[in-house]
Amino acid sequence: MGMKIIAAFVYIDLTMKLITLLLSLVFAHQAIAEDNLPKKAETFDVSGHKAVLYAAPKPAEGKPWVWYAPTLNGGVSLAGRPMYFTAFMKAGISIAGFDLGEVRGSPASSAKFTLFYDAMVKRGFSAKPILLGQSRGGMMTLAWAFRNPDKVKAWVGIYPVCNLASWPLKNSKPQTLADYALPEADLLARLKEFNPIDNLAGLAANKVPMFSVHGDSDVVVPYDDNSKLLKERYEAAGGSFSVKIVPGEGHKVGPSFFECQELVDFVLKHAK
Numbered sequence: 001m002g003m004k005i006i007a008a009f010v011y012i013d014l015t016m017k018l019i020t021l022l023l024s025l026v027f028a029h030q031a032i033a034e035d036n037l038p039k040k041a042e043t044f045d046v047s048g049h050k051a052v053l054y055a056a057p058k059p060a061e062g063k064p065w066v067w068y069a070p071t072l073n074g075g076v077s078l079a080g081r082p083m084y085f086t087a088f089m090k091a092g093i094s095i096a097g098f099d100l101g102e103v104r105g106s107p108a109s110s111a112k113f114t115l116f117y118d119a120m121v122k123r124g125f126s127a128k129p130i131l132l133g134q135s136r137g138g139m140m141t142l143a144w145a146f147r148n149p150d151k152v153k154a155w156v157g158i159y160p161v162c163n164l165a166s167w168p169l170k171n172s173k174p175q176t177l178a179d180y181a182l183p184e185a186d187l188l189a190r191l192k193e194f195n196p197i198d199n200l201a202g203l204a205a206n207k208v209p210m211f212s213v214h215g216d217s218d219v220v221v222p223y224d225d226n227s228k229l230l231k232e233r234y235e236a237a238g239g240s241f242s243v244k245i246v247p248g249e250g251h252k253v254g255p256s257f258f259e260c261q262e263l264v265d266f267v268l269k270h271a272k
Helices: 002-035 082-090 107-122 137-147 167-171 173-180 184-189 201-205 227-236 261-271
Strands: 042-046 049-054 065-069 094-098 130-134 154-158 210-215 241-246
Touching: 042 107, 049 107, 065 107, 065 137, 082 094, 082 261, 094 107, 107 137, 107 173, 130 137, 130 261, 137 154, 137 201, 154 261, 167 173, 167 184, 173 184, 210 227, 210 261, 227 241, 241 261
Parallel strands: 065 094, 065 130, 130 154, 154 210, 210 241
Antiparallel strands: 042 049, 049 094
16 A cells, blocks of 8 residues: 555656646747747838838748838837737738837828838738738828728727828827828818728728727727717728727727737738
8 A cells, every 4th residue: 555655656756747848848839939939020211111011930921911000219019018929920910110200190201101001012912911000000000001902901099090081180280280291171171081990982882891899988089079970980891890999998008918819810811
């Protein structure tokens, strides 16, 4: 009986040691994988403006990429969101952006974004990126998307500006008028020509799926005037739009918006 007990303890001890070894190997592998992720971005010039690229170490088939906006002061802030950055990089999805400064989706700035798109495609990246717009980046990406609906794989928003009549003309009027190079009266008279929420037919016809995460208490970029309105109009046009509403939260940096599993799942699904 005593020998059986001793043998049992020896077996348990060996089993625990084996489990510990296996776990250490797993953690070591994860650490090596993390070390392989790009620490610094590659930068390159496109028509006098800085393009920023975090290339996935092992690109997935077709070299998918997330086009993030806004890219300001030469940086892609999405690279500083560990959950998103790690998930995309490990899935072989690169992240890139183009710094045009405080633009608001005019035809002229959209044309400059096309130069960046062309440069990325020439580098071998997918001709259909996933566009991800955070806050005012929503307007930048949507404005380019509705003018180039056949070049978009999917669109994602993090409390995105979707409606020119909302934040751009209420809280950022000088920058908005400067981007469109129009007096306010002329821009208002032509608003439907420029506003993404009024130009969704092409995206719907190309079956571009959309996803947004937005707080229902956002006073800077109100949910009702932006993600909600975009969803209603896009679905009316025949498009697919999923939204995650964050109750009681507004325009802030926090886990609800930068550790959103639904956002990660959406990007990984459509990057295939």
